[in-house]
């Protein structure tokens with residue numbers, strides 16, 4: 001799976017917080033995503049986690065001091081500052097924020113930052129009182145005014161046992177924010193994209209719903225692909241177990257009717273709509289107010305009425321529309337028919353019965369169908385790659 005992190009040079013600064021152990025996971029995940037991760041440890045950080053951990057995870061030398069250079073140049077902070085596409089400090093102590101705010105460069109991390117001009121992202125972690133202290137708040141303010149990107153800190157239970165604002169943001173959200181930031185020079189900057197995801201839930205009674213096997217993975221992957229290319233993304237999702245991706249505006253909905261109304265509003269002023277949600281074709285005509293009870297051995301029948309066709313009903317000038325067609329048979333014929341009936345620029349057909357394809361999997365094999373062109377069958381790919389392939393094919397319509 002090629003994310004925007006692939007081939008990027010990231011300096012990961014780790015400072016002396018209890019949360020330093022989480023930086024090992026961060027370094028590992030960034031490396032797995034294809035980034036070249038140069039870890040810089042402050043002296044305090046080395047009291048919490050060792051350089052060997054990071055060297056082993058990143059397969060690269062770790063910088064531990066101004067006078068213990070690893071670089072060919074012999075000056076780590078200048079070499080790193082020249083190389084990095086982005087500098088990330090996670091966790092960032094109150095101390096490092098203070099030093100950055102005042103231009104102090106008494107270690108390799110702060111010296112690298114002063115020597116570089118790339119985006120700087122910090123994920124603070126500290127006790128709530130340390131974060132709330134007037135000095136820390138003033139430093140945060142100064143750094144924000146200088147364009148430093150803050151991720152968190154979050155509220156929750158802290159290492160001290162107190163509950164308050166000071167927890168480092170979760171690793172997956174830090175990575176999402178870094179991806180979003182790196183995407184700001186992508187080919188979808190200035191584009192507004194609406195994506196729907198998940199399987200709608202149609203109430204039968206207050207405790208039961210009619211739904212389907214969609215997990216939302218495909219729609220979430222498209223939304224993340226668009227975000228990574230610089231788009232301003234709204235993700236409208238039916239109930240799902242997936243965490244909200246960073247840097248994306250997520251609107252949860254339940255039923256098809258709710259999804260239609262929210263999609264309609266979000267599409268005004270947008271450039272592209274991708275309907276990847278599995279929207280129930282039917283809904284119970286008259287959901288019960290109270291839980292339906294068993295009545296002897298009698299069968300139960302529920303009258304269903306048709307839901308509106310959401311994408312066909314969206315009429316916004318200049319909006320490019322892409323519909324997913326999850327099929328179990330006659331894939332191309334059914335998808336072709338949808339191209340006309342839904343008034344869309346592209347249909348993405350997928351056979352949800354195929355191995356490793358469709359609901360719940362991390363991969364998908366789709367066929368892109370556009371008017372006047374032969375269907376384009378894609379190989380089995382990671383869903384993020386499917387998302388990027390879809391956006392590649394949607395972009396020419398946007399640029400018309």
Ligand SMILES: Cc1cc2nc3c(=O)[nH]c(=O)nc-3n(C[C@H](O)[C@H](O)[C@H](O)COP(=O)(O)O)c2cc1C
Nearest residue numbers: 015016017018042044045093094095096125126127
């Ligand atoms: C057990 C322990 C945990 C600490 N956790 C934090 C923390 O989460 N955040 C913070 O700002 N400082 C924390 N400190 C204090 C910093 O380690 C200290 O301010 C140090 O000077 C930071 O140096 P550095 O910013 O160069 O890494 C902690 C200290 C100890 C002993």
